[in-house]
Amino acid sequence: MNFPSSTSAANRYKLMGDDLYKRSEKINAELFTLTYGALVVQLVKDYEDYEEVNKQLDKMGYNIGVRLIEDFLARTGLARCRDFSEVGETMAKVAFRSFLSITPTLVHHPAQPPSQPQPAFSLIFDENPLTDFVELPEEAVEGGLVYAKILEGVIRGAMEMVQTSVEAKIVSDALRGDEKTELRVTLIRHLEEEMPPGDE
Amino acid sequence: MNFPSSTSAANRYKLMGDDLYKRSEKINAELFTLTYGALVVQLVKDYEDYEEVNKQLDKMGYNIGVRLIEDFLARTGLARCRDFSEVGETMAKVAFRSFLSITPTLVHHPAQPPSQPQPAFSLIFDENPLTDFVELPEEAVEGGLVYAKILEGVIRGAMEMVQTSVEAKIVSDALRGDEKTELRVTLIRHLEEEMPPGDE
Known part of the structure; x- marks a missing residue:
């Protein structure tokens, strides 16, 4: 992709996300919402334990993330991010935009040792196709169900494929009040500090 | 929606489907493919019985269909179909187009008593986001898994909400060879022969 050289860095991510979104094969968001809902309900029925459902969603997400990132890298041709804040920009404005058609608000949390030794960022969701029209029963809230937990796994799995170990955690949840x-x-560590060969 | 009065009936459905597709909220198809795959794998793991997995997919589909049709009717403002062949046109060219971004080939099978007392139609899929990149293990084929079974349920559920009982069945399956x-x-029967009040 080529953008006019005057384009600001932040705007470049947005344009890249828009472009990728336009070029991708798409399906109706409500169908996705309902299919994901069916999956969660099925897990709740099968495991009868919300903590176990969380674990399963996370594991499924991991497997999806590992697959999705290949396609994402192939389609974007993005080089390795220079730092963790660039990871945040790419995730919010390119990945979420192109996959889920939303752009969560990005808040950077630079490393501040010793209380926070590693850099982090937050994605704040005003909208989310996974949780559209969803209301959790009281029992599920009390049981600790994190409905969109699959996202944590997707991010962890995808980042691992680019040699970056992260913790991804829904730290507040509108569905839970x-x-x-x-x-x-949050960055845990780079799994391989060397630059990948080629592509320079 | 208004189309030029010269537009042929068949083309009207196509235009309506295109228009609806453009106006709907959308997400990346591959994410949907992988999420559906995770759902099927989960069911296989839980039930260890492919027939039971088929039943569950069908049941989930039914629940999704019952929900999706509301949105579909609201967005299209479509009146009741005059006959079953119009149901086929609407399903193939408007519903599948707007929800899954595909238009299966439609083949009408008019009623021919006594061998076929009721009208039917077939949807032939050249592509299907549900089954993209999917290959069934031999065991699943032998066990009778119908991977896209959820579609049967979606159609049955949706049609029931417009007072039409149908059988929807995947009669041949590229994933199974x-x-x-x-x-x-296939039409089973109209659940309520009276025209709905209003909307004339």
């Missing part, structure tokens, strides 16, 4: 839904992604 | 995937929809 919080004011907003916030997913916080 | 058939040359093509064909979903046959």
